[in-house]
Amino acid sequence: MPIYENILYPAPFFLRGGHAQTLYPALFRTLDLPACTVQRITTPDNDFLDIDFHYVTPNSPQKRLAVVSHGLEGNSKRSYIKGMVRALVRAGWDAAAWNFRGCSGSMNRTLHMYHSGSTEDLHSVVSYCAQKGYEEIVLIGFSMGGNQILNYLGHPDSLVHPSVQASVVFSVPCDLVGAAKAMDKSSNAIYLKNFMRTLKEKVAQKHEFYPDLVDISRLSELKTFRDFDETYTAPWYGFKDALEYWEKASSIQFLDRVRVPTLLISARNDPFLWPTCYPTGAAHRSKYFYLETPSDGGHIGFVRIADDDYYWSEIRAMEFLGQVSGRC
Template structure:
């Protein structure tokens, strides 16, 4: 809940209209925090739905990365945090691609993207792109959904109310920044129908979920992926992941963690990798071995 504060500084760039957007909204400012050396490995951190660059899990990850001597950019997706007002969706990897193309990041030789929850789903889409940064060396998805339709169905069920309320609170703030008012969204489905579908020209929420779901396309990934999940995750149930992970192929390294929740794990988490224990320490071991 109280993550250590990383030593970094504000960073921003301006990106163009996203692929598939109806516009005309024009360019939007993407903000974040950048720290560490100006060369070597750069780790791009992507937050979950309703989050931003300042969430505790983002700060904790940044501290671990900086302590290992790497550079870290924790970004806020469009509409989130200090980024410009707009909406983002589960497959909007074109924004990540544009961020990495910023001239201020040109000196880094290798890039790794670590996405938390929905941010991991967006990061996986970066590995599915035909055009991607040649420096992209690996993708890490932590507690990320793979079946958008089924995940929304379960999150919108009565049992998911406390998690759903938390996510919708962050999304309502985005809506207020864009439109000047914050409607009372009761479900994730309502949010997607009111914002994502019209903003990006999807035919319906079903079309959005089916066309953007990364699970069925995992075998197409051209970049190594580390997928971290836990059977106890209350927001991304294991039942929505297992069918896709079983068919993922050798390019996806799947690590199930027995103890943990949604993007929260014990300090001694072991992914079965050598070196120091702890989620981020183990993730960095995986990345540095590539």
């Protein structure tokens, strides 16, 4: 499908560079949404997932739904999730913003939480939503949530639910080896420190529940994603080491197998991404996979200052869904 390397995203004049465009929404964007319906579902391994349902018309579900996935250590209350949910509801889509295990404010029951390559919980959410009567389901994801979606749609072992019709993903580290290199840059130290702080807090909580299975003797020494993934992610999820985890969980290798219209938008100045995270080859080969790489946008930024308070990413997602569904 076409690759739009020069698609126009007009960044606000006062936000110059990827870091400013990344930080502004996290620091300054606030959104109030109508009260949602929170539902807790049980997973096949007897854990739970919390989902925020937002309806176009209360007590009268639509026939189409968007399942929205947040990023690493995010949750369903982040401003980028709430902004997308609001845009979806206004465009006539019910929305289900789900929380990864341990991200809703309640620690999950099992030892395992989530990782970049895990798709089982996404499938559980989609299956649950389909059982509620939704005939058309689309997937929208950000960063790690986007990588999970691309893995779900393309991995040879994944059983994609037949109700899934399209997807839109943003700022995706689809090559985790490269993304790890990007996060090791000194300019990203503030982001890495924040991620490591919350990840280590969750490991400490897991130690309270599973003291014999979770060793925290070196927890304070961990400084990088490699440190964390070598110590916890890899052994918890059956990988030999961090490198094997990154290689096997990178969605870039599965994009040729995606069989629903899928749009990936990643800014060229995204500080979290490495050059290998822009899969131009897959987009050239596939009739389902679209790639757009505007020069600006940052990581999950795409700030737009306007009276309607929509960000550019929300407008672009609605445009794409309208093109592929014909009803948005």
